[in-house]
Amino acid sequence: xxxxxxxxxxxxxxxxxxxxxxxxxxxxxxxxxxxxxxxxxxxxxxxxxxxxxxxxxxxxxxxxxxxxxxxxxxxxxxxxxxxxxxxxxxxxxxxxxxxxxxxxxxxxxxxxxxxxxxxxxxxxxxxxxxxxxxxxxxxxxxxxxxxxxxxxxxxxxxxxxxxxxxxxxxxxxxxxxx
Amino acid sequence: xxxxxxxxxxxxxxxxxxxxxxxxxxxxxxxxxxxxxxxxxxxxxxxxxxxxxxxxxxxxxxxxxxxxxxxxxxxxxxxxxxxxxxxxxxxxxxxxxxxxxxxxxxxxxxxxxxxxxxxxxxxxxxxxxxxxxxxxxxxxxxxxxxxxxxxxxxxxxxxxxxxxxxxxxxxxxxxxxxxxxxxxxxxxxxxxxxxxxxxxxxxxxxxxxxxxxxxxxxxxxxxxxxxxxxxxxxxxxxxxxxxxxxxxxxxxxxxxxxxxxxxxxxxxxxxxxxxxxxxxxxxxxxxxxxxxxxxxxxxxxxxxxxxxxxxxxxxxxxxxxxxxxxxxxxxxxxxxxxxxxxxxxxxxxxxxxxxxxxxxxxxxxxxxxxxxxxxxxxxxxx
Numbered sequence: 001x002x003x004x005x006x007x008x009x010x011x012x013x014x015x016x017x018x019x020x021x022x023x024x025x026x027x028x029x030x031x032x033x034x035x036x037x038x039x040x041x042x043x044x045x046x047x048x049x050x051x052x053x054x055x056x057x058x059x060x061x062x063x064x065x066x067x068x069x070x071x072x073x074x075x076x077x078x079x080x081x082x083x084x085x086x087x088x089x090x091x092x093x094x095x096x097x098x099x100x101x102x103x104x105x106x107x108x109x110x111x112x113x114x115x116x117x118x119x120x121x122x123x124x125x126x127x128x129x130x131x132x133x134x135x136x137x138x139x140x141x142x143x144x145x146x147x148x149x150x151x152x153x154x155x156x157x158x159x160x161x162x163x164x165x166x167x168x169x170x171x172x173x174x175x176x177x178x
Numbered sequence: 179x180x181x182x183x184x185x186x187x188x189x190x191x192x193x194x195x196x197x198x199x200x201x202x203x204x205x206x207x208x209x210x211x212x213x214x215x216x217x218x219x220x221x222x223x224x225x226x227x228x229x230x231x232x233x234x235x236x237x238x239x240x241x242x243x244x245x246x247x248x249x250x251x252x253x254x255x256x257x258x259x260x261x262x263x264x265x266x267x268x269x270x271x272x273x274x275x276x277x278x279x280x281x282x283x284x285x286x287x288x289x290x291x292x293x294x295x296x297x298x299x300x301x302x303x304x305x306x307x308x309x310x311x312x313x314x315x316x317x318x319x320x321x322x323x324x325x326x327x328x329x330x331x332x333x334x335x336x337x338x339x340x341x342x343x344x345x346x347x348x349x350x351x352x353x354x355x356x357x358x359x360x361x362x363x364x365x366x367x368x369x370x371x372x373x374x375x376x377x378x379x380x381x382x383x384x385x386x387x388x389x390x391x392x393x394x395x396x397x398x399x400x401x402x403x404x405x406x407x408x409x410x411x412x413x414x415x416x417x418x419x420x421x422x423x424x425x426x427x428x429x430x431x432x433x434x435x436x437x438x439x440x441x442x443x444x445x446x447x448x449x450x451x452x453x454x455x456x457x458x459x460x461x462x463x464x465x466x467x468x469x470x471x472x473x474x475x476x477x478x479x480x481x482x483x484x485x486x487x488x489x490x491x492x493x494x495x496x497x498x499x500x501x502x503x504x505x506x507x508x509x510x511x512x513x514x515x516x517x518x519x520x521x522x523x524x525x526x527x528x529x530x531x532x533x534x535x536x537x538x539x540x541x542x543x544x545x546x547x548x549x550x551x552x553x554x555x556x557x558x559x560x
Contacts, residue, residue, distance in 0.1 A: 031227075035227060035228060035231070037306050037307075038228065038303040038304055038314070039228055039231055039303050042302075042303060042304045045436065048304075067188035067189075067192070068191050071195055072191075072195070080306075081306040081307065082306075083221065084224060084303075084306040084314075085306040085310050085312070086307075086310060086312045089202055089203065090199040090200065090202045091203065093202075094200065094203070097192065097195050097196055097199065098192075098196070101192045144356065
């Protein structure tokens, strides 16, 4: 794959190409990401930091450039995550909905095929995700006070962004050709 | 004219979706209820795939262990046999026997030993979320699992059942921030509440300042929490800070080797006595064998000590070595006993042991006699 090396800002929405995916890709990839998150850390504890569902939501929202599609994908993935976690339903749902919406909004304006842009967006949305999770946990009477670990978030954000760039590169191959 | 709702369609959908989820969140938190249908659907959809993945992993690991590693074991076995060292082989076999100790068998033994009614379960997934300290096990309400039941292993308690589905359950681990259990020290004098804090070490709260608790003290369940019966190992105290407030940290023994794959769910608990000795599953120190060089040579004769048989044996040894047949090599060649060979001087007659002689002298004599008897075909003097 060759990243465009020129502009990173698009002058109009038409300039950005909307990517299309087959329906099975839209189902299987998020499901695989959720399975990865619940299954792999069982054997490789050090991979617990990976937020694969978040990365998948960001990717589909960026590439499809559809705000409603992005927020619905985020909501579905988030609710599925909540169902498999001990958190109340809706916590990740709200966060991923917002992530999907804003990622799709950003995708309209930026050249999301650019590797550096992808890295920065993955990092930004990871931090955004963690911050929103922290705020919701603060707001809800869950019985414990969540820690504000900005240094840890930053470190894991960079790692997630690195993995995200590689993952996006792989997922590009699943796009429907025009 | 375009309506505002249509114009801001995506933003409207966003607000609606967020609002719906906020309502959902608020209802749960307010009533402390779970939307079990959605959860059950999701868990039911994910569980079979996760189980298939677990089956695939288990099969491939089993294949590697049963075939690839077995071939290595045979090669290693042949190599060891070529070394012709019975003690070494025996040692390796013992080590292998220890290594192949089946954890399921251990779990079964433990379950049989524990008076509580338990149910074996396998961990097949961890809960979603990077900071989540919960796992999913393959036993649910169909098997009689209920929310709040304790989960243990022979090493110690692991957690408690948070949510129950038809075919699976979610178990909150002992280091989860929402976990708490009553504990007592091995001598039964200090009581407290062990709480998870999202880190490897748990803290022990509500220990009176005057109570003496020290690093290394073993903690057991006290049974006060109506979740775990009394007497299950919990962990070991790792640090005690006598400040204000007092901070006691303990390492949970159930998670010492990571999240266990096989666990027992306590269906109905029976209190038991706290064992006086540490749990048997703890590592046992085995002193290494003495070095071979330090062992006394059985054939060696102390100077000036021996019988007529010893003297004959010494002559035969000197004779065979002079003709190039190492004594006892078993090469099938018989030395020429008629050859002219300077015989070693006869040892002086054995002195009767002195009254204050150390007992080692008599024992070495006995060993030398036995060795001589063995070298002469094992015959005993009549």
